[in-house]
Amino acid sequence: MTNQTDLADQLSEAAGAAFAALGLESSLGAMRRSDRPDLADFQCNGAMAAAKKLGRNPREIATAIVDALKASPLVASTDVAGPGFINVKVSAAALSARAAKIAADPRSGARSMETPRRVVIDFGGWNVAKEMHIGHLRSTVIGDSLQRLFRFMGDTVTSDVHLGDWGLQMGQLINEVKLEQPDLPYFDAVFTGPYPETSPVTMDDLGRLYPQASAKSKTDETRRDEDRKATQELQAGRPGYRALWHHFCNVTRVGLERECASLGVNFDLWKGESDAEPYVPELVEDLKARGIAELDAGAWIIRVARETDKKEMPPIILVNRDGAIGYHGSDLGTIVDRKRTIAPELSMYVVDQRQALHFEQVFRASDRAGLLPEKALEHLGFGTVNGPDGKPFKTREGGILKLYELISQADATALARMREAELGADVSDDERRDIAHKVAVAAIKFSDLSNVRTTNYIFDLDRFISFEGKTGPYLLYAAVRIKSLARRAEGEGVKPGPIAIELDAERGLVLQLDALNDALRGSYDKRMPHILCDHAYSLAQAFSSFYTAAPILVESDPAKKASRLALAMATLTQLELALHLIGIDTPERM
């Protein structure tokens, strides 16, 4: 695979050579997309940086660079502006050449990383017995986008759903079921099996029992002690509890798989906290032996505070005073598991920002214990989804909006919109439903992902499933129009040809196509899908302008027709690529 250079790279090289010729660092020649598109395509601010260092006049240096750049075939015009900005307009020839390369490349001109890494993405956040709701959307959608992006950039990614299936909530549930159905064999300590194959509880039961159990555990100390005991017994292997726990997990997983299928999200591993269990006893013994784990108030802890800390850094609880493994311990066990089975160079945890402290503790402990180094572990926190009042989102009835309810509302809105526009009259019911679902998922994913990952955001259902403006459906619409165009072109026997850039709208489109690498790198380096969302949106906008300004099939000049068709097809490839990387599927029509 050859990595292409984009226009910014090419210009930076030319400007860098000019700086070097003056005896200055070539890195000063870095060119970037202009902040003033009315004045230039690209700009370089290096002359001002150089002038500051050398105590020279920035305009003087800039003028020398500009004189050198004028000779470059890449450059149509260049000048010095203001205090020493170097502005460049790219030549039509350079744009045409770049467009041809992008058009011919299945990766749409995207580079990949030179040294691929083994990467783990942990989606931790879903819990057994909890149905997916609006709050679970973020880790799913962000994590999925990142796994697609990292794979595309060349890394070897292993994604793990990493269910919360091993903590106190399991003991709470076991006791709650026991209260309702005390005669079940799972609670009989002398029962020798076999246990029933069908679950005594449904997902709806779990959804009802879990909040009840949790509330009791919070207020009633006796009950809480019982829950802890049950948790410890479960973890120690009490057969009845294990059997019942398996039912909880299976029942929950069916529901989660349904939502994942609906959203088009896949995982390599459906592991959970419980899968760390086999690694924990050995780890605990080892840490005790090495003095890293210390006994404190009946619990085994690992101190992770440092002298340089500005804030309090509590120790992690490896084993609590009941002998049970909590969240910290199972996360460390999971790190051991991954180190042995995957040996990741980078592990990313896509989990609510509120758990930042927890991950800092675990990462430090991992480092101290000599498991994976702290710098190879990253917590990618995300903000909470709030309602218009700034508090965690609730439905109008005050309840929590379940994910499948959100999806079906969006599906219905999309179907209604199609009917309104009298679209899809010629397609089957099944296809119409499929299209509506794709539009709905695009709306949901795009509105979530286009927010900056780390900040909280306000969830407004109407805006979330609105199909106008900066939304997923806008992007789909642009792609679908190109697909429709392609079908017509094929019917008329029109073929793409050499690309020649003439109109402003064509220039704008090619410059936008060329910006893909910046967006990919930004999104990848910062682990921020919204950068890619912005690129996809800008691309769709640039295409829409082009599509309005430059007639294609009705154009009489066959060369122009072929050139514009080629440009449109190159746009489709890149748009679908960008959409794919944010987890959005494009329908053939809508």
Place this chain on the structure above:
RNA sequence: GACUCCGUAGCUCAGCAGGAUAGAGCAUCGGUUUCCUAAACCGGAGGUCGCAGGUUCGAAUCCUGCCGGGGUCGCCA
């Protein structure tokens, strides 16, 4: 209390490894369809970037303080 994130147009948000006139979308006002999907396009109006200092030739962006909001702070996850 400590630490942390946030405060940008009427609303929802970008921009923040300093740079030229602070950008989108929605809402609002006006225009575009005998022609490739109007879920579209073109244009107008709308902001002392929370406040006050500081660093700099230059600050929404960096530093300090203050005000306002969210979050976290050992046996829940």
